[in-house]
Amino acid sequence: MKFRRKSTPDSADISAEETATSAAEPDEGAVAEPAVGPFDADDLPEGGPHHVDLGSLLVPPMPGRDLRLQVNEKTGEVQAVLLAGPDGALEIRAFAAPRNGDLWGEVRPQIAADMTRRGGTATEREGHFGPELVCQMPVRGADGATGTQASRIIGVNGPRWLLRATFMGRPATETEIPQDWIDTVTAIAVRRGDGPMPVGEPLPVVMPESARRVDPPADS
Template sequence: MGIFGRRKRGTAAGSEPESDVAVSATADDDNDGDGYGGGRGDSGGEPHGEAGPYDVDEAPDDGVARMDLGSIRVPVPNGAQVQVEMDQANGTVRAVHIVTSHGQVTVSAYAAPRSGGLWREVSGELADQLRADGARVSLGRGEWGMELSAIVGEVALRFVGVDGPRWMLRGVIAGPQSEAARAPEVLRDIVRGTVVDRGEAPMPVRTPLQITLPEAIAAHLKNRQEQAANQQSSPSQAPSPPQRSPRP
């Protein structure tokens, strides 16, 4: 579901529509020293104290490995998988998901007004939308202010939002209800370690900040796409005729 629009019927709230191409890689795979594993375990809140999320101008030199997606740099827990959703129609990245044993985490950044307060608006709209779609919704206070919980069928969702300098960061984790008690802290850990690089270019409020894939993931994705294209273009081989046994 998009952060600001109504979702299509039949798709789980809080999740993006399925893409035509998906790539997965564990956080521990293909790590040549710049991997992504590790890390620390009312209105929208703002980054405060030494805890994140961080604006790029205040990013700490903490040694935490982060996946650089251009507009955001996200820590990936050990053992997690990174899944990339692509829009095959235009070749753009729809979303990057971090799949953990407790649920799927998606972190997204958006342009926001200097005055802040965008998460207050968005969380209210999101709650109304989820209720209209039949979800059970509850609101509560968390580390950065308002957090939103929802139950959609067998899926438990938790949303958090943080208002930064001209940006808003939204995080959501979707997983089975059996993990609903532990999933929120997994989400908070990832959001807490995220760095946002909005850039200086003017853009309308609520515009998603562009995602750029790391070189290794982009190359892996391109290889997968080429393999799929080759398989589709190769003519199917005719089955070999049965071999007759020699006469005795």
């Protein structure tokens, strides 16, 4: 845990011995900086907000955001988690990664190449979470009209996992990611699990019991 020490006017008169002691022992007035994620599930701070347990992803409910699960209709498997609000949306996925290395650095060029192959563009730049991709993809609406869909893709390397987050709407088009959307990402936790998995394999997302439960019909 990091502490921010308050400066004192007579700090220049403190002896070397006093300086060493004060460096080893934080001041009573020291302020603990809040932990910032995304977190590994084992490192999730105690006393924080409640999280919805989706197996590999622990997602805190956010005011004004709908938590949705993208489900493969054929297999019934959850493919991604979506947080949708009035100004945009955030799609999150987690993948198995090696213990050491930079999986985001490896897959980023692959994502950019796939965007280009599909007729879009992907521009890499430095953002709040490090290197990110700002993408433009041509789309056709239900009425046949064509347009462009903007997205911003970030990646966070964790201990044996990679969290990939894709912003759409306002968070994708503004120069900087709005702070409320940054706060959404930094509150997420990833549960990798102990079992062996191929690098790049999606970590399983589990639909909560409350969403799967079906109440029996009332007796007539």
